[in-house]
Amino acid sequence: MRPAVFLDRDGTLNEEVDYLGHPDQLVMIPGAAAAVAKLNARGIPVVVVTNQSGIGRGKYGWQDFAAVMSRMGTLLALENARIDAVYASPHHEKGQGEYAMADHPDRKPNPGMFLKAAAEHELDLAGSWMVGDKAIDLEAGRRAGCRVALVRTGYGAGVDGADADLVAADLAEAVDLILARWP
Template sequence: MSRAESQRVLRRAVFLDRDGTINEERHYLYRPEDFAFIAGVPQAIARLNQVGYLVVVVTNQSGVARGYFDLSDVEALHAYVQRQLADVRAHIDGFYVCPHHPEHGQGALPRDCDCRKGQPGLLFKAAAQLHIDLEGSFMVGDKPADMEAGTRAGCVPLLVMTGYGAETDKLVAPSIQRFPSLVEAVDFILRQDGERRVTA
C-alpha cells in the first residue's frame, strides 16, 4: 500500500438493498418500464448525498444465473435509475450485483459465492474500491439476508417494512431497528450523524 493510500480518509456509507427497499418489489425485475420508486426514496437518497454519505446499492440478482436476463440488462436498469435520481439531484455512488445462485443457473454462474447476501462479499468489495469505513456505515434492506450481510460486514443493519419487510420481520433479531420505509431509516441515520458530530 502506498503512503497516499494509507493516508486516505475512509468515508461512511449507506448500503441499500434494491428491490423492496429502493423500488417496489417486482419478481425478477429488469425492465425499466416495470421500475417504480417507493414513495419518498429519491428525496431520501438526495439527503444522504447532501451530507456526504456514499450511497451504495448491493443487490442479489439470481435472475442472471437462471437465464431470465443478462448482466447487461441489470446495468441498463441501473443506468435508468441514475437518470431518474438526477431529476432530484440525487445519485448512487456504486451498484454492486451478485448474479449467482447456489443451485440454479447456467455456465459459471450456478455456484455458491461470497457475494450473495447474507454473505458480506459485496459490501467488502465496495468498501475496498470506494474506501468505506464499514463500522461507521449502515445496511438498509427488507430481508434477513440484508441484515445478515450488514452485520457480518460490521455495519449497522436497519430493516424496512417495505418489500418483504413485513413478512420477514419475525425472522430478524429483535435488536435490529425497524422503520416503515427508507425515508424513516434515513431520518434515523441523519439524527445519529448529528448526534455524533455534536459529541465529537
C-alpha cells in the same frame, strides 16, 4: 476511510418485481429518491448491494440490469439524488454456468459485495449502515460489520426486525433515523 449507507435495491429503493429485467418495470418507492438525496447532501456515499439471481438463471442479462440501473439513475436525478456505486451478485444455486453457486462470497447474506466496496472506495464498514427489506440483507450487513436497518417495504412487512438496529416504515424514515444517529 468514511462510512457509507448500503442499500438493497428491490423492495428498498424500488417496488418489488420478480426478476426486474426491464426499465419499464421499475417503480421507485415513494420518498426513496428524496432519501438518497439527503444522504448525498451530507456527503455520505450511497452504495447499492443487490442479489441478481435473474442474471444467473438466464432470465435477463447484464445489459438489462444496466438499463434498469440507468433508468433508476434518471429517476433519482429528478430529485437531485445519485447512487455512488452498484454491486450485484448473479450467483444462485439454480444459476447457469459460472453463476451456479449457492454460497458465493458475494451473494447476500455473505459480505463479499460490502468488502469489495470498502476496498474500492475506502469505506469504514464499522461506521456504515445497511438498509434492506429481507433478513439476508440484515445478515449480510452484520457480517460486514455494519449497523443494520429493516424497512417494511418489499418483503419487509413479513420480516422479524428483532435483529435490526432500527426498523422503519420505508427508506425515507430509515434515512431520517440513520442521520439522527450519524457519527
